[in-house]
Amino acid sequence: MDSALPREAGQLLRDARRVVVFTGAGISAESGVPTFRDDLTGLWARFDPQRLATAEAFHADPDLVWGWYEWRRARVSRAEPNAGHRAISIIQNRAPECTVVTQNVDDLHERAGSHKVIHLHGSLFAPRCVAAAHPAAFAPVSGNATPDEGRPVPPPRCASCAALVRPGVVWFGEALPEAALTAAVEAAAECDVLLTVGTSGVVYPAAEIPGIAARVGATVIQVNPEPTPLDRVAAINVRGTAAHVLPALVASAWQETVET
Known part of the structure; x- marks a missing residue:
C-alpha cells in the first residue's frame, strides 16, 4: 500500500x-527521542553500546552506566x-x-x-535494585535539567536492601x-x-x-x-x-x- x-x-x-x-x-x-544507538552522541559517542547496556558493564562501572541512563531519562522527560x-x-x-x-x-x-x-x-522510569528487583524511586527530572554529557553519576541505593539501583530496562543478554x-x-x-x-x-x-x-x-x-x-x-x-x-x-x- x-x-x-x-x-x-x-x-x-x-x-x-x-x-x-x-x-x-x-x-x-x-517526538525527538533518539533510537538507542542514536543516543550515543556528544561525549557519549566514544562508547560502544555494549559498554553501556549490559549487566556486566553496570557492575564494572555503575557510575558510568547510570550516568548515561540519567542523561537519556532527562532527554526523554523533555520530549x-x-x-x-x-x-x-x-x-x-x-x-x-x-x-x-x-x-x-x-x-x-x-x-x-x-x-x-x-x-x-522495560522503562527508563522504573528503576529497580540489582539484588532483589525491588522497585526504586528517584527524583523526577525537571524540564530544564540537562545532566552533563559523559559525566558518570553514582547510582542510588535501594531503600529496602541497600543494593545498587539499576536502570529498569532490558539489557543485552537479558x-x-x-x-x-x-x-x-x-x-x-x-x-x-x-x-x-x-x-x-x-x-x-x-x-x-x-x-x-x-x-x-x-x-x-x-x-x-x-x-x-x-x-x-x-x-x-x-x-x-x-x-x-x-x-x-x-x-x-x-x-x-x-x-x-
Whole structure:
C-alpha cells in the first residue's frame, strides 16, 4: 500500500472487540527521542553500546552506566507525546478492549493518556535494585535539567536492601520480563485487530507478536514509512508516520479529531 489510508482500516478498527497496538522506536522518534544507538552522541559517542547496556558493564562501572541512563531519562522527560501517541490513547478509550504493547523504554504513551501499557523492554522510569528487583524511586527530572554529557553519576541505593539501583530496562543478554511477554502474547492471541506502528520487525522475541495475531486470524495493520519484515504478515500496510496516519485512522473509525 502507499500512504493512502484504506477505508476498510477504519471499519476494521471500529468493529473490533479486542485490539492490540504494538509500537516501536519510530513513534517516539517523531517526538525527538533518539533510537538507542542514536543516543550515543556528544561525549557519549566514544562508547560502544555494549559498554553501556549490559549487566556486566553496570557492575564494572555503575557510575558510568547510570550516568548515561540519567542523561537519556532527562532527554526523554523533555520530549512531548505526538499526535500518534494521542491517537493510540483514543483508540484505547474507544475500543471495547485495547492493549498497548511497546518496545520503547520511554513514558510517552502514558503521558498521552494510555494506561496499563506493557513495556517489553522495560522503562527508563522504573528503576529497580540489582539484588532483589525491588522497585526504586528517584527524583523526577525537571524540564530544564540537562545532566552533563559523559559525566558518570553514582547510582542510588535501594531503600529496602541497600543494593545498587539499576536502570529498569532490558539489557543485552537479558530475557524480556516474563510477565510482560506473557501478557503481550496472550493479548495478541486473542485480538481481532493488531495495529503495529513504527517498529522494524527485526528485534526478537518482540517481533513475533504481530505474527502471533496473524496466525490466529486477526487482521494486522502496519503503519511504517518504510517496508519491514512485517509486510508479509500484515493484511494492510500503510506507508507513513504514526503522527500522520493514526489521527486519520481515528477519524475514519470514529470521526474523532486528534489534537496535533
